[in-house]
Amino acid sequence: MGIFGALQTAVAGLRSQSYGMENISGNVANSQTVGYKRMDTSFVDLVIDRPRDQAIAGSVRAQSDQAISLQGDILPTGENTNIAINGSGFISVSQISGFRDGQPVFSENNLFTRRGDFQLDKDGYLVNGAGMYLRGDSINLDGLITSTNGILRITDTTVPASSTEQVDYSAVLPSTAGTNFYNANNVDTLFDDPATGAPFNDDEAIEASESSDFLSRTISGGSVVVYNDAGAPIDVQLRWGKVDEDEWALFYQNDSSASGTDTMWTRLEDGGGNNAINFEPNGTMSAGSPQSFEMAAGATINGQALSEDVSINFGTEGLRQFAVPNNLLQGLELSQDGYPAGVLQDISISSDGRISGIYSNGQSFAIARVAVAQFAAPNMLKSRDGGTFEQTIDSGEPTFSPEGARIIGGAVEQSNADIAEEFSKMIVTQQAYQANTRVVTTSQQLMEATINMVR
Structure with a gap:
């Protein structure tokens, strides 16, 4: 290789190191850019085709090496719409x-x-x-x-109401009903009490005039808000009455403003006419007991009609009967599957x-x-x-x-460019650039010496 070849190789080296410095500069500039993937630089030697014993060191060409598959740190942002991918993709x-x-x-x-x-x-x-x-x-x-792989646009900003179809119910009933009637008379059954002449006589409907006596003979069964097709909330009040030993009936209030002989409370039954829950001595539900009670579609509760049959579901293990504190209902859990109309919030x-x-x-x-x-x-x-x-x-x-x-919601992937690493590359690149400038200077001095030879 002659002097001019050395000069050209040094210039190629300067060009390649400048290319590397440009990538380093871009990496440093984007070290805080969300999702940025750094650009590394690698070098390829260019060798002139010569005999083996006359081979000379070649020139150099810079090329980019993308670090796209190298993941950056995941940073939680608290913004629900932010997305980070942990892994490939x-x-x-x-x-x-x-x-x-x-x-x-x-x-x-x-x-x-x-x-x-x-x-x-x-x-x-x-x-x-x-x-x-x-x-x-x-x-x-x-x-x-x-649609698949299309531009996403959130247009479902409202959802229609959905009427209630099922209420899941679980609770522990007391072995002895802690009612006012029991406290006064030491009798805990609701119906057919020969000593006092119970007024209900196994009625399915409780008139408003009987409400006071009914309330004194029953315990609260909780309340649940159900919904009709229009999304109107309907407050269902429930009460349990012990109708016999280890046997309970469930009532719902269909009209809180009823008076006189109008029906205020209605006894629930399943689809087969069974209207009582029986318990074994160990407190579990008897095998023949209903697993649910039904409120029929169209039934009105305080003037609001149910749109669907509403099943109050106990399953086979939802109810137990044990001796509990204060002889009142314990461990009540109520949930239902209906909801009113709603608007998108997040x-x-x-x-x-x-x-x-x-x-x-x-x-x-x-x-x-x-x-x-x-x-x-x-x-x-x-x-x-x-x-x-x-x-x-x-x-x-x-x-x-x-x-x-x-996929991680509420987070973003940070840049995978590391400032300390880029500064190290910058020092090496700077030294290589300076070395190439020294080759250019030396080549110039050799050319001057050659020119001076003919003077």
């Missing part, structure tokens, strides 16, 4: 290509990113800090997927990528699912603006599936 996004009639038009080209700082915009789209719009599968309120993202709407009625429904793309060779993707990547022939086609990746 990319979030599918698109950018706006224009507007039509005031509405955004999106590019059909899929881009892929790890930048998950998404926020809901005024139109219901989820857009990240780089202006990229989230793609995924849309899910309706029935749980059915209506969204949350689960580990399987499902985006759920949280509504004012306390309900939560899956309304979308994040499209997670997997690549056979993720480091072969092509970098684009905004922390996005596009597929290449070398990267392979994306496979959309949340499998193999754990």
